[in-house]
């Protein structure tokens with residue numbers, strides 16, 4: 147049962163400060179109810195984004211998203227993300243969400259998956275600012291009770307040419323918050339993040355802006371806050387690897403030493419992730435091990451000898467051998483920085 151009585155008011159007061167707003171990034175097949183629950187045990191973010199819910203003519207809000215919203219056990223506000231391009235269907239989905247116990251409806255303008263962008267949704271819309279303009283107008287009108295937010299990349303392929311015109315479009319609509327992942331769609335996930343262009347959004351937008359991209363450590367978090375002047379930070383892959391990250395950032399910002407978990411504590415996190423994310427309906431060990439491999443792609447980057455660790459993890463087929471590899475690399479008492487080691 148969702149235990150937060152007024153998510154909108156809570157979100158508003160978090161946005162008003164004084165601390166930087168720390169948000170969990172929406173991540174497909176990751177940021178569901180079990181992951182929220184687990185993250186909350188480590189302190190967790192201030193705000194939890196859902197995975198995106200696809201919207202088309204006959205769609206309804208996806209079941210895993212509804213479950214996360216209705217049962218939100220974190221005590222913190224949730225924001226539900228939509229992806230699509232049909233203004234009528236998007237308005238219908240937004241009105242449905244507007245009645246639910248969430249803080250905001252968020253529009254996805256960044257998904258770089260070809261199956262999505264080729265249909266001119268997510269990041270694909272960034273090639274068509276006029277369609278974004280219509281969609282923002284429609285959604286702004288549909289969302290009346292909760293806040294309306296947008297999460298975007300810097301453009302489709304050429305930030306230098308596209309970012310200013312996009313900001314112009316965003317400025318035309320009274321959106322309540324803009325999250326900027328400082329890359330284009332073509333950049334995918336690996337290039338440098340353009341924090342300077344996030345700073346430009348902070349300067350240009352009348353609403354608060356949240357910075358997103360490659361925030362792995364409390365030190366990087368402070369650096370990004372300084373370089374962008376953003377109202378807060380959104381973190382994705384960094385908190386799959388390091389669920390302590392939000393608390394570490396809070397400690398660092400308050401001038402305290404962040405606690406770095408030991409290998410054994412990371413091992414306990416991996417065990418908890420395995421147990422928490424077992425599907426209620428049907429448990430099959432082989433499938434659960436495959437699911438764990440997806441999380442391990444991120445967690446493994448922060449482990450000593452990451453290439454060797456990931457090579458071994460990709461070859462396991464059952465629970466026992468999965469945890470044998472994890473123990474070999476993590477069953478120690480040394481503190482782990484949990485940042486990508488390349």
Ligand SMILES: Cc1cc2nc3c(=O)[nH]c(=O)nc-3n(C[C@H](O)[C@H](O)[C@H](O)COP(=O)(O)O)c2cc1C
Pocket residue numbers: 171172173174175176196197198227254255256257297327358359360361380381382383384
């Ligand atoms: C596995 C995965 C799934 C993602 N799914 C979504 C999504 O549903 N909606 C969205 O707006 N962004 C999605 N993203 C992008 C993240 O929200 C975020 O913008 C990106 O990972 C950069 O932040 P990070 O460097 O902190 O990971 C996804 C990213 C990953 C790695």
